[in-house]
Amino acid sequence: MSFIQSMDQIFITLQHWIAGLFPLWLQPAVMAILAVVAILGAFPAIFAVTTVLERKGLGRMQNRLGPNRVGPLGILQPVADGIKSLTKEDIVPFTADGLVHFLAPLVLVTAVFLGFAVLPIGRNMVLVNMDAGLFFFFAIGASVELSIFMAGWSSRNKYSLLGAMRAIAQMISYEVPLLLSSVVAVMITGSLSTTKIVEAQSGFTGIFPHWYVFTPWGFAGFILFVIAALAETNRSPFDLPEGESELVAGYFTEYSGFKFALFFLGEYLGMLSIAGFGITLFLGGWGAPFSFLGFIPSWLWFFLKLFAAISFFIWLRGTLPRLRQDQLMNFAWKFMLPMALLNLVVAGAWRFLGEGWQRWIICSVVLLAAYFLLGRTLMRHQKLGPRSYRYAE
Amino acid sequence: MTPLAGFLIVAALVFAIGLAIALTRRNAILVLVGIELMLNAANLNLIAFWRFSPHAANSLTGMMFAIFSIAVAAAEAAVGLGLVIAYHRHTKTTDLDAMTRMRG
């Protein structure tokens, strides 16, 4: 077994070795537990890195140094945050609905963690190789909304409730395009299993990989998926639910201490998982971007892509202004949904037009035409004049 | 008691509870909830029967039935709740005992 392969499969071998220490009847359970523990360890770590990355990145974008006190270059900032949030007093509003208020963050984090169960992190590295993996992910993601509602409603605070309502409305609206845009990959692969989807993209022509993002429908689907994912995870420019200027912190206004940390964790984990799925669906999962880079371990590729995606999200957050609620909804129902539906049709056409260059032309033309027409019609009614500073000077 | 019987009894229990909700609660929305529960019990029955039918391996009828009924239940919930909301807009109540405008 060559060095490359061993590096690639190192975690698997590790898992098997550890499991080998236990008696036979325990081994399946042990292996499962190991995998779970690995996930429970890895992703919060990434979360920590992400927070510091985000704060420093945003700082740079806004012409300031980010956190730079704790540790060298403020690397240890997340540790400090963690300690702080753990040691802070946990305040529960007097009128709050105690039980629900307590359960909400737990449900959120659980649901989000469940999402990672079907995420292929590397070759043969998926917790449950489920036949309906993608479906499972979306089902779990849907149940996140309930926890958000619990949080918003239970803390008897109009800001929380409004934030929750906004968040749920937004998530429900964008769940549809999210699903539809990812369905194209499923259609072409012919399976809902995430591993199968990744394997379907693992081939190369010349040095270039067979990622779905490099096909017309795949590209359109990817764009739609990214936008919908931003909205699903309440990242800017879709971060109305916790728009600080309007509702203090949205649905977790009344949360403090560890529960708040849990919400924070939940949000970022959600972002990570959805980014991971975006990578899985369109960016070839753990596949190498060029054939000659195959020697780098698959899991490493996955995490590199994940970091790239995260930095992209951060970049967007530093760049784009926040939308208005009606703009948000209009965009979801009048642009995303039709485009996603059309994309389905195009993918079907792609499947049946057979090999050859014609299908590239046809699909691209259709999608571009739809994009321009829809954009036209959507933009027509909004008078986008030059921005006016009413209270400036 | 066979596993199938177990599932069926759970289904029966859920169904009975749903019925009880639908019959006793006064809030129209909760009545809808009860109806949803009954539908779910039926689904559980369907799937259980499908699973334990001798030729489950090659036929999907029961599960398909369940899936379709789930879809229909979603539609039913949407319309029902819409009706309740519309009614609430007219007479500011969702109390079934107060919904007596049609009384002769």
Place this chain on the structure above:
Amino acid sequence: MMPAPASLLTDNTASWIVRNLWLIPAVPMIAAGLIALLRQPRRKTAATLAIGGLGFSLVLAISAFAHVLGAWHAGAETRETISFNWLDLGATHLQLGWLLDPLAAVMLVMVTFVGLLIFIYSTGYMEHDENFTRFFCFLSLFAGGMLGVIIANSLLLLFMCWEIVGLTSYLLIGFWYHKPSAASAAKKAFLTTRVGDIFFLLGIVWLFAQTGTTLFYNNGAGAIEPAALTALLGQPAAWGLTAAGAIGLLIFAGAAGKSGQIPLHVWLPDAMEGPTPVSALIHAATMVAAGVYLVARVYPLMAAGAGPGSTTISLTVVAWVGALTALFGALVAVAQNDIKRILAYSTVSQLGYMMVGLATGGVAIGMFHLITHAFFKALLFLGAGSVIHGNHDEQDIRHMGHLRTDMPLTFVTYSVGMLALSGFPIFFSGFWSKDAIIGAAHSWPVSKGPFILLIAGALLTAFYMMRQVSYVFLGHWRGKGHAHESPMVMTLPLSLLAIFAIGLGVLGTPVWPWFTSFIESMPIAAESEPGMIALMVTSSLLVFLGLGLGWWLYARKPIRRPALAPEHRHTSEHGDEESQAPGEIVDVLESASPVIWTVLANRFYFDELYELTVLRLYAALAWFSDWLDRRVWGGIVSAVTSAFKALGWTNKSLDSQWIDGAFDKGCEELVNSGGVLAWLQAARAPGYLRMLAIAVLALAAMALVIASATGQVRL
């Protein structure tokens, strides 16, 4: 118009043009429908639709014409028909259909072409009218109906389109319905033509009763084909008429109504209330020609039984009526002062000519005059329209004059039309066609009466046209303000028509009688009757005489405006009513012999005659029936009602006493029992749910019991 059945369109025996002939009328009608849907200000669209539709028809018509021409040159059968069952009346069918033969082809081309020119002209003439779209809707509907009349192969279909034409002419004459004169004129036209149409319908019914078909030609089985004709000749009708002749006369009555023959001519001059293009289209080119065309169409019916030396009674009647009309129109035209009325009466007289031509010389001669007349009369009317337009809607010729310099183009074209109408020798079409008719009348075996009348008519025609022209274009300017030439869109059709008014003549010269032989679809052969040349010379001499007389009387010393106070200068639609008004120009003839003049100016008191007779009669009838209704029937009705009232009252008393009491009791019982059941229906949804549940429970229990009874379940 007619839904062409699939069987037809798949029928490959007929050539495509014949199969699609129905499109020619259909397209303008569809255009009319579309225009009717337009909103008021969509003028351009309306005009485009109408002109486009008619243009399409023109193209089709020309191709049809070419088709027939080809058939004729090939010596093939030039008449093609298509017919289909429209209604099945038990054993017999009402059949509709259309036919294409030289007659129809020529008429099609003429109508579409002249119509198109007039459409174009009207875009200029009606430019300022706010009902522009309505006008064009009517116009193209009219065109459709007219074309339908032309291509109809079945009397029934012809009658339908005939009525469409009548309706549209009513609408168009009354187009300016806010003018009471226009409204009444429209009514007059409608009613007068109705009189004719009644007879026409009678004729159709009779024909259908006799021959069992209304088709003209149905390869052998048609109503005016030899088989049917001999059958018709068999039955004698009253006064020595055969059935054929009688039917022919009835139909001729209809034709007389449409094309203003005595005594049904009265509506035609009043129809000049309509816009001038309408007058040109309806009352010069097409509609009045419809009558003549109808007669030509059923000519075999009338001529049935006519030998070489003899003729039939019906034809004789037609000839005399025509001749009288011709002279009458010409006479009256002399004494009119309204430019359009003069033309109207000349139309009447020319129609008379055509009738005579038909009756004495056969289809071809009448039709030839119809065609030429259509062109130059349209030209004249449009010219008159242009004059009126340029004179600020002045119609009284006494208030015009010296327009020769103001409207040169109109003047030239108008005088061309004038010369053509008055039959100026050699160069103008009118001469040839009219001369053919006169010749035919001269060689008519029965009597020379019509000939004499026609000769006189020809003289008068030349005279009054000269009079009109010298009033309008020569002499001194007597109008108000300043006249101006009309726009291009109006003068262009004028010049086109003028060219045709001159050029058409060559088609019918005796030396090369192309038209005649085409209509009768026979090889061309130069015809030469004895004394034809002499006849021509005399008639042209007469024309010169008439023109000269007119010039001597009216143009030798230019008419100048009489010195008088300007407040007397009022425009008028009816120049003749005010012909005695103070300060008006006194016509030379009037001063010569006032009595005759007044008689002529009042059109032989025809209208007054009708006032006295027909209208009085109607009034009396109406009064009588009204009286009958009020007194007699009304009395009876009121008596009956009162009787029933009494009856009802007794019933009511009975009711309230006995039956109600019983009924109320029953109702109370019902109410009580209902109250007992009402708590079930207390409008409480949970209650219903509970009922449902109980029912389910009961059913399930029952099912179980039965199952256990049958041993399917071990209890």
Place this chain on the structure above:
Amino acid sequence: MIHGIGIVFLITSAITVAGALAAALLKNLIHCVLCLSITLAGLALLYLQLDAQFAGFAQILVYIGAVAILVVFAILLTRGAGIPEYRNVSSSWLVSLVIAAAIFALLTWAVIRSFPATAAGAAPGATVQSIGSALMSTYVLPLEIVAVLLTVALIGAVIVAMPESGAAGKSIEKGGAQ
């Protein structure tokens, strides 16, 4: 996988029934709905135990993701949140309870009576693929009909719940207070 009554089954069914009971008994509507969602999740788990993955996930996606949220929204929109001001069980609730109990008894009795001990066969191959092909071949017509039904229901619900322009409804009789 299923021979006898497993411990997992007992736990899940217990959760399910408990959630349902709570939904029946709690006063606060929102609590009711949350408990309902617990029940629904439990049912989904039961489906999974019955090797009906797809149905289970569909259950979670549709019921917890959509219906529960919908109900919650409806409750908030009708101001039903919190403790209702009127008695939350209808009059003559006892009768209803009896009826429900009777039906339960009947069903259980029938179930227990009518089934000879049958163990489950092999786990049926209900892969997503087979379900999809079945949906597209055997059940294509029902699928289309359901699609139409959903569309109609969506539009209908929107139209029904849409506030009609102008007068926002005459308030007939205030809820409860009799």
